[in-house]
Amino acid sequence: MLLRRAATCVALWALTLALTGTGQTLPNLEFASLNLAGNPGFEALNEDGWPAGWSMPETAFMLSTLSPRDGRFCLRWTNSDPEHYVRCATGLSLQAGKRYDLEAWVVTEGLAGEGGGATVRIEWVGKDGKVLGGVNPAGLTGTSDGWKRLRITTDPIPKNVESASLICVVPKGCTGAAFWDDILVRPYYPPLVTGMVTDAYQHTTAGGTVLVKAGLNLPDWELAPDTVIAELSVLDSRGGVVCTAPPAKLEATEVVFSLDTAPLPVGEFQLSCDVRNPDGTKSGKASCGLVRVTELRERMVRIDGSNRLLVSGEPFFPLGVWWNEVNPWLLETYCKGPFNCIVLPGSRPAAQFDMVAARGLKIICSLQDFYAGGKDCPAALRSEADEQSVLEAVVTALRDKPAVLAWQLAHQPAPELLPRVAAHREWVEKLDSSRPLWVVAGRADELPLFVSQADVLGLGTYPVPQSPCGDVLRDTLLALKSGLGCRAVWMLPQAFDWAAYKTDPKEKKNCRAPTLEEMRSMAWQSIAAGATGLIFWSWQDLWKMDRTVAEGGQALSREPFADRWRDLCQVADEIRRYVPVLTSLEPYIAPDEVDLSPAVALRSHGKDGQTYIFAVNSRNEPTTGRLHFKGNPTVTVEFGKADPPSRQGQIYLSFAPLEVKVLRLSVPPSTAAAVLPTAIAPADQPVQQ
Template identity: 35%
Template structure:
């Protein structure tokens, strides 16, 4: 059986360039303009020019040549886009000697407001080194209504040098898949035991903005349950959909034990299937005793008690640094350095939980150990760490992906299934910067996080926006452990000029971002990063650490309320999008958490 049957297949349906008008003028650079540039393309002619000696198709391409790391220039073209639409961008790119820390030669699409203020963009990963013609592709978010100006750019990422060519650039209208679905019950690993739940619930959301000819009332949702390798065991259909958000209830309590594929299809009146998605169910007799797992309320349960992860990213663990860290409200850490037994014991002795990183164990990826060259090597490396630490009392979970691309979906989902089979005792955690693609990654994690780092160049409200997007992508049915910024981007810049443009976030900014995440539904906070605040040259560790500890103490002080599942009173709110808020109830106390995610003061009414 095709293993992709086990994946949630939530994708964007991209209209083919042949079927949609290419919005790029002179996309193959065949027409010559002034100063050696292609017609209708901009940029400095000292770096970019039309090249008739190299082409993927036709007679010309766009060439970039630059050896000065301080030069950062784009080759732009203004385009006309329609707010409310999604766009697919693509180009063929060839490189020669492209070097630098970033991803290389690529394209991007950006949009600005009436005053040319930046709003957003789409930035596909590029290529570097020596490569033949490679297709670079990306899909934009839905263009916001306030966007008035738009630009498509060919460019090399900042801090990179070398030679690159572009050809056959395309920008076309795309269409979102008309259906997205998430298995919301059960919310953890698709597990259904004899004691429940009796019904699985698949939350289906129809996205018909790009399908004017589809009316929900005329559509149907059909579902089929198939045991692994077998024929249909049960099926059903819901017709006359009353809305674009439907909870599809599917009886599962009487199913024989085993693994099942749950197929959900959106069907037209003619019987034509418009879209299909798949979910994995495991029908088991009972849950074994588990050290760490996710409950039905998206709380992580550790040794039988609810736990709110409050931690930081680390590199390697040393006894001296851990002693400083342990004298704080933080209760966990995520060390990139893959600690050995002595360090794990030290964490346990300090009552600290560890999110153990095996995220680099994918051959041919940037940080993969050189000893791992095949999938068999990957499996052996994962198994070694599992055998070493799955019984260790400090282990909170496995960190299995740090921003790896969607092109690796098959491998990432296979890694998730491997961890489910190896270790029913601990969940997995994944962190992405690809906030608009979280839904596609659902088959690859138990717990998700995204990492908004806006300071100093973007709005501080990015923390709330990304948390909200992440929560909505999983439809509130997976834990969200967010990664807010406490570091300065200067630590990652190469030139003094670039470093001088950066600064660490202020106390108020850090506090706002962390509470924004919580107010928007985060079930855990893991700040980035301990090692960055220790090496900051602008604000010393001794200055930053008390500020971070102070915020952590605020959060730790209300963790019992954050973990509470008691019914909350109804609260009405009159405020704009600048406000992030939530309500919690614990005993006789009602907790209202409200955060202004804007830099300007505002008034809100909550009653």
């Protein structure tokens, strides 16, 4: 049993790496077979005949010999009372600051109810016994088609953790049956080579130099840039090597190649990046496509070199809200707000798209529902074999509508879906290569998996009220890092109350909607970090909380839609005011000295001879800082609390918790030529972290 489980562990790791489009050689087999979960297959029994090390609930859980995935036994849960709730747990030894992979195989039979389904969870507590946090993958409901693998990676374990537990659990409110087997917990070991991109839009070039970039995790593998060999290979359609290139830059977190594509013939190629240590015991690989054409064609919509969206050649900052479906009277309310677009599922009738277009709004069409087995996939999509025909029919029907701005290829896809996301990208690009593709990942650490499949990356970070608002700044920076400077980032700020997704009244009581100040700060954190579009989540959730549970809604006490909508519109209107600045590539004055807290994000743009500085305090506590500019500019505080006047180029800043500031700087004409640099794209400006 132990040998079989070790082999399974290695196979699962290899599967994960294959799905990422990368190949990695593990540092040692000892790590590959390591499992921190005690008695993970429930095979070792104590004197009571119960799995050794696991708690023994009096009801619901039992040891089962009914079709275990491996070995003789598995763990079974059966329940007919939705009010009954128990968990089966075992202790777990975790190290502060480390991250861990959690995997489990689960089967469900007739599992009904709300709350997420059967899952496995890691939970940690402090010295006082209070639960400090935990993670679990999305659970299974209904009747699953055989054993399904659930997987998630923890964030770094906090320093104040006293103990941790591994828990098999089904949420309260559920009935039916569930089974667990072959649980795996091990230290998280990131791929040596992560995502790979080029600076050629949609990997298409008409010749000239193309920058090829791949993310690296050398420190995690105890490697340094001078201890590895990196090479780029250009492969033809038969896998033959056309040419190779050495790195132009090799750092701990990134390798860059400069590829002259002029000698390449017209056609499709595969770019392969190989990184290894001299003896080959540690290695990694990533790949992406490249298309050589004779001439680049004009595109109605595209992403430019500064990661701005251009529509008919003009910059466009997507500012919208996520919708499930539209109707005339709700759309009338929305059109009175400051937004320029919406996200609408492609599974909705074409008439809804026409309704939105008639009101002058742009549409990001979400194709997230066209994966077989998904919660909201159309009835015609019965299996993976149906995906291409159903997806192509939708794209063909909508691609000629000028209001369609972009295609959202996937929304929070599991890593296992990567091959299908890649297939969907290929199908959509063949039907419509004139619009960018957007992938919204479920977690920041999953973004590199999908970077080669997207022109735009996205992430929904929803911290209120359980986590700090500053998580948004962290995740936006991670999204930008994942794109290696070659991918736009459109973030999904939180506008909703988590109670809209909870069924237990006790859990609902612990939730609340973000305040106006929190919502403003989270939106501007994304912008200041470098996001070039914002889609707030979500329209339907604002309405869910407008009614109590007794009235058919989700609120314990009503949260009037009008109040929440007013706050959201205020935040969006403040952003809309500065869209012409945020999309400008005019020169700006750069500070020569920066003294700011890591909690403050800073972004600068030039517009009409003025410099605009957008600064955001991401923490819920006051902070101060200082900027120095040559030329003694005149400073006007356009938004936020006014600070003491600048003196001799010194600007002293005082931030309230979560405060947003917008400063406008003017330089005397006599010194402007000496102070204003040549045009610098906002993406080139370092963000203070």
